[in-house]
Amino acid sequence: MRPTIPQLDTWNLEGLHRAAEAARANADVLSTSVDDCSRAISAAGGWHGQTKDAAARRIDEEVDHGYEVRTVLLRVADDAADAYAGLKHSKTYVLEQKNLAVTQGFAVAPDGHVTHLDPEKEGDAGVFQLNLLSGLDELERLDTLFGARLRESVGDLGAMRDGQPDITLADGSVQDPDAVAIQLASMSADDRATFLAGLSPEAQRQLVIAAPEKLGSLNGVPFVMRIDANEINIRNALTREKAKPNRDESRVKQLEAMLSPIPNPDTAQAHTDTAAATGKDATPQLGMVDRKFVMFSTEGNGRMIEMIGDMKSGAPGVGVYVPGTSTNLNGSGSNHVAAWNLADKSGSPVFLYMEGDFPQSLTSVSDGAPSPRFAADMAPRLVDFGREIDREVAASAPGTPVSYVGHSYGGSIVGSAEQLGLRADRVLHASSAGTGVFEGGWNNPNPNVQRYSMTAPGDLIGVVQSYPDGGLTLPGGIHLPGNPHASEVLGGDPDEVPGVTRLDTGFYSEENTDHRNEVVFGSDGHGGYWDDRNSTAFQNIVGVINGSDATAYVERGIETRYVDIGLGDNGDGRKEGFDASKAAAAAALADAFGNPNLDPYANPRITDNPQLGEKIDIK
Structure with a gap:
């Protein structure tokens, strides 16, 4: 009333x-x-x-x-x-x-x-x-x-x-919902979708109550049912975690946050890291909405796929954001906020994709970012989930373009999925680790797919991208192996692949208190723009998702007191490696003399091409 x-x-x-x-x-x-x-x-x-x-x-x-x-x-x-x-x-x-x-x-x-x-x-x-x-x-x-x-x-x-009451199936027969859930688990995703489409909303709800763990992550199950099932699964996981004698307090806070309302990206103005991590928004707003998860599991480091915004006719696009190294369930608050900001800025539903374990180390060859095994494991799952997104788009918003954005290690996951047949309308490699861990080229079923990339000057991922197949020898005889995320056909640098349009990482915004109006550069330039929704780079991601426009790449000369990146350094593995070595040497020397917090990339000055690139239409 x-x-x-x-x-x-x-x-x-x-x-x-x-x-x-x-x-x-x-x-x-x-x-x-x-x-x-x-x-x-x-x-x-x-x-x-x-x-x-x-x-x-x-x-x-x-x-x-x-x-x-x-x-x-x-x-x-x-x-x-x-x-x-x-x-x-x-x-x-x-x-x-x-x-x-x-x-x-x-x-x-x-x-x-x-x-x-x-x-x-x-x-x-x-x-x-x-x-x-x-x-x-x-x-x-x-x-x-x-x-x-x-x-x-x-x-x-x-x-x-x-x-639990029996449910009525499409053919008029009556069955126990637990038995139906077991039957569903043995079906293909397409058969499952057809079967469930024939059930009444009441029967679907009773199925969710009877078997939430089975239905919450099954492909072919409509997203609305998966969301309801995973709300139950998250509640149950929270109850179990709280009952443990040595409970994980970080996990408890995360699960509580996942069950807490958030500002509606269609109407709200802001969402904070504090709210995402604790479920307590410092400034409660009218129009709060429940969070929606179309996949959830406590397996490994914790897994989920969160849907932010609504799949509806009239949305300009659909985005899928795959984050990078160190991503895990307990620490996913900043990833959630970034996805929320993408949904808010683009006016499109955005999926935060975490359906697997990500490497937690930057350096471990067997268990960290250099290892291709995480991408190899998640890529086929992303292909399958892409089919589920296409199914939902066809039902709720026919013709809406779907864009995949892979950041850092996530770029390797997206590239690997494309090698395995991921269908996408647009793909953006943002500071990407490589083009994919499998041999061969991209195999997107959409012949009109548009591909974009962007990497900040001085970002150490540029060195990784540019590793030649046989590795790279740095000054001093230090040999680095080849990029494990480099396709034999495509190489390791998405910025250099023919047919990929490179975008400008540009500048941080006026509102950025750490890098106000500064050029996106150096080690902070690898991911700092994800925390600045008004930066050039973030706006480019928004433009790719909603099909508006983006800023084209401009190569710049940039220097600091310790580093000088000249025109022609980008894409040249030896020059990028040399630039990185100078920065590392400066930091090590400062540490030896009692200044462990020296940032060799601080206070950058543009020496060449300070202007932004031209605007290009995204269609």
Whole structure:
């Protein structure tokens, strides 16, 4: 319902808060009880025979039923908690705006309309009225949204009192949802999609409740079902982590953040690293939305695919962002914010792709960024997920172009996926480690794919890109092996591949307090632009995703007190290696003399071509 302001003044939301706590407590009690029951039957090692077998089967059924009830109780708890937080913030906002208007002599009607006797204050009255109506709109939206969700959950609890209800299939037959989930797991992605399309929304929801772990990451399952399933999976993972005797506090914070609302990229102005890492936004806003995950797993370093924004007709594009070395679930807050900023700036849904383990070391040959095994493992998964994106685009936004952006090691993953047949409309290698770990060229099924690249001058990844196949010998006889992310056909440098349009990394923005208006350069230039949504490089990524425009590459001469990168150095492995060696030597010498924090790339000066490149259309 849409309240009037006097009605809103009487709302007591604390009961909603207490209901959320009660539902969560009951879910925990139920979880502990069924776990104890399961352990008890497992511990009865000296008991054998038909009676034990029958008891074990029955207990397994009840344990499964208990977990399903726990799932719905946790959904009630989270929805009630989110409703409480959102309604409380919106109520406070509306009443504060009303009180402020009244103290300044404005008349506020119960429906939020504002007037003043002085005609000259008509503009101020309009501002107050807009704020009040926006707040009342948000209250109505939240009340409608969470009211429907909670009624649905209460209905589910009633329907599953004596066990999970059977579901009706497209052919009219009735089956147990657990059996259907097992059947789905054995199907191909295409058959799975066809099968699920024939089910009612009610049957789909019951499937999600029965088997969230199976459905959350299965290709062919519609994203809306995967999102619902993974919300359950994340809640369950949080419950399990909190119950551990030596729980991982970083993991707890991350999972809590993943379950917390975020600003809507379609309407909000900003999103912070603090909010992404803790789930606590320093400046709560109207129109907060739930985070959406179409894949989640605690395997390895933690894995996920997050969808930011909505897949809908009229969006200018769809983006897939594959990050680089050191990416992991617990530390994914900055990657999430970068993807949010891309969605916000481009007006397009953006997927943060982390469906596998990334190298956590920059230097380990066997287990770090030099190793191709992580890219080889994730590339085929990215190809398969690309088909799922195409399936969703065809259903929700036909004809919308899909762009893949690989940063650093992520560029090698994207390049390797293209070698295996990833279909894309646009591909951008951003400070990419290479063109792909497999032999042969790119094998994109789209003959009209557009490819772009950008690498900052002085970025050490440029040395990696330029390694010749047989390796590189630096001054002093130091030999470096060939780039393991270099295709035999394409080489290791995406900037140099025929048909790839190189873009300018350009300059940081006026708002960047560390590098205000500075040229993107050196070691910070490898990833610093991802944290500056108004930098030239970030705007270029936005332009590729939404099909607007981008800034073409300009080669510049740049020097600092310790490094001098001249025209012609870019793309020349020996010159880039020599430049990197000078920087490393300067830092080592400074360290030896008590200055361990020297940045040899600090305070860069442009000696050649200070202008930005020309704008080019992205179509």
